[in-house]
Amino acid sequence: MAMTKRPKRQYSSEIVNLEEMVPQDHFLRVIEKYFDWNFVYEEVEKLYSKVGRKSIDPVVLVKIHILKFLFNEDSLRRTYENLKYNTLYRWFIGYNLNEKVPDHSTYSQNYKRKFCKLEKDLLQTVFDKVIELLIDWNCLDMTAVYIDSTHTKAYANKKKNHKEIVKIEAKKYQKELDLEIALKGLKDEELTDNEYLEEVQKIVNCNEEVDTKEVIGEKEIIVSDVDKDAGMLYKSDKEKMFGYNTSVICDNHNYILTVDTNGSNVHDSVSFYQSFDNLSRHFDLLEIDYFVGDAAYLTSHICKTIIDLEMIPAFPYTRKGYRKGYFKKYEFVYDEYNDIYICPNGKDLIPTGKISKEGYLSYKANSKDCKNCPFKEKCTKGKNKQVLRHVWEEYKEMANEYRHHLDVKEIYKQRPQHIERVFADGKMKYGLRKTYFRTKERVHRELTLLYACMNLKKFAFHH
Numbered sequence: 509m510a511m512t513k514r515p516k517r518q519y520s521s522e523i524v525n526l527e528e529m530v531p532q533d534h535f536l537r538v539i540e541k542y543f544d545w546n547f548v549y550e551e552v553e554k555l556y557s558k559v560g561r562k563s564i565d566p567v568v569l570v571k572i573h574i575l576k577f578l579f580n581e582d583s584l585r586r587t588y589e590n591l592k593y594n595t596l597y598r599w600f601i602g603y604n605l606n607e608k609v610p611d612h613s614t615y616s617q618n619y620k621r622k623f624c625k626l627e628k629d630l631l632q633t634v635f636d637k638v639i640e641l642l643i644d645w646n647c648l649d650m651t652a653v654y655i656d657s658t659h660t661k662a663y664a665n666k667k668k669n670h671k672e673i674v675k676i677e678a679k680k681y682q683k684e685l686d687l688e689i690a691l692k693g694l695k696d697e698e699l700t701d702n703e704y705l706e707e708v709q710k711i712v713n714c715n716e717e718v719d720t721k722e723v724i725g726e727k728e729i730i731v732s733d734v735d736k737d738a739g740m741l742y743k744s745d746k747e748k749m750f751g752y753n754t755s756v757i758c759d760n761h762n763y764i765l766t767v768d769t770n771g772s773n774v775h776d777s778v779s780f781y782q783s784f785d786n787l788s789r790h791f792d793l794l795e796i797d798y799f800v801g802d803a804a805y806l807t808s809h810i811c812k813t814i815i816d817l818e819m820i821p822a823f824p825y826t827r828k829g830y831r832k833g834y835f836k837k838y839e840f841v842y843d844e845y846n847d848i849y850i851c852p853n854g855k856d857l858i859p860t861g862k863i864s865k866e867g868y869l870s871y872k873a874n875s876k877d878c879k880n881c882p883f884k885e886k887c888t889k890g891k892n893k894q895v896l897r898h899v900w901e902e903y904k905e906m907a908n909e910y911r912h913h914l915d916v917k918e919i920y921k922q923r924p925q926h927i928e929r930v931f932a933d934g935k936m937k938y939g940l941r942k943t944y945f946r947t948k949e950r951v952h953r954e955l956t957l958l959y960a961c962m963n964l965k966k967f968a969f970h971h
Contacts, residue, residue: 526604544637577957656928803826871894
């Protein structure tokens with residue numbers, strides 16, 4: 509084969525059709541075909557005057573922001589720079605080759621002066637419209653939904669921090685828990701059926717009238733000097749960073765259904781309620797058969813919430829709280845009829861009758877039985893063994909029982925292919941690892957658009 513040597517570059521005029529330069533099978537063409545952008549005009553119309561100098565098309569501004577995530581650009585400024593010579597980008601926003609593209613500051617200034625005044629955030633609206641598109645084309649499979657969270661590194665130096673005393677908020681279900689504790693205590697009293705019903709009605713009415721305390725205490729936390737909303741994340745004893753925790757629920761086709769953002773110091777069992785409320789507001793929970801999560805969501809009230817709505821929880825077994833070499837709680841058999849626990853030595857643990865504010869009832873063994881027990885070294889270091897049982901413990905036991913069902917086992921095995929795959933794609937292809945924005949509001953806004961772009965691109969490839 510002979511070597512080819514190209515001649516020196518010669519400049520000449522050519523007639524170029526931008527439409528022909530974009531491949532017919534490119535995913536951006538699918539997005540343009542199926543996704544209607546007119547909702548942007550409807551949302552921002554009241555922010556613009558009917559007279560005066562012509563503004564830049566708001567749809568163009570939104571499309572440029574979407575290009576940032578679709579092609580994993582480092583920043584919005586870099587995306588605007590690439591618009592100058594990237595023909596694919598120009599085709600997507602509807603600009604000709606010789607047309608001057610907007611400056612990178614245009615979008616940020618429009619958001620500060622106009623878009624932030626909208627009743628609903630514009631980028632959240634984009635996410636909702638993408639969900640509507642998926643519903644219209646029957647893309648969602650809600651047979652099983654998967655919940656988990658991942659951390660995004662905050663734009664904050666971990667060395668620049670200080671300690672603050674913050675208030676501890678009461679649990680979202682505290683009022684429901686107080687009612688359950690009151691009703692449990694009522695069962696111990698000797699009352700006729702009519703008297704019992706009257707007392708129950710009094711407790712329910714009182715519970716509705718009394719406001720639960722929103723603040724129950726104080727604690728000390730580490731706060732960033734530059735981003736107070738970011739939470740300190742301890743990845744190990746030596747490694748730590750400020751970050752945000754994004755809680756996500758996805759379906760069987762890996763489409764993201766809900767996105768909620770908190771600081772990294774918020775536990776998954778706390779952020780669950782925000783995500784679940786979001787899911788219940790926008791989707792029909794009757795379509796969901798299985799609710800899948802990791803061990804962080806295995807709490808009594810979360811299990812109750814899911815089971816009461818006739819969904820099957822698919823949660824793993826956890827050894828959290830068990831000391832090595834000691835009996836596990838499940839080795840103490842609970843006798844529901846007599847309301848006692850039976851220890852491995854066959855002795856009874858009797859309820860004390862007092863329920864703590866957290867909803868735990870204590871069951872204690874006789875100190876004489878424990879003194880002569882051959883298993884005492886594997887049971888307790890105290891005089892007698894004590895087992896705690898939550899007022900909603902039966903729901904947790906039901907979740908653990910479901911774990912052994914074959915269908916639940918198969919569903920839980922698919923968890924890494926769904927929710928873990930979503931996070932892997934987000935970090936490798938969409939820039940989920942870190943953010944260049946500060947404050948919870950701005951970070952949530954960006955991450956919401958990121959997941960909207962993931963849904964949109966997946967839809968495009970499927971079509």
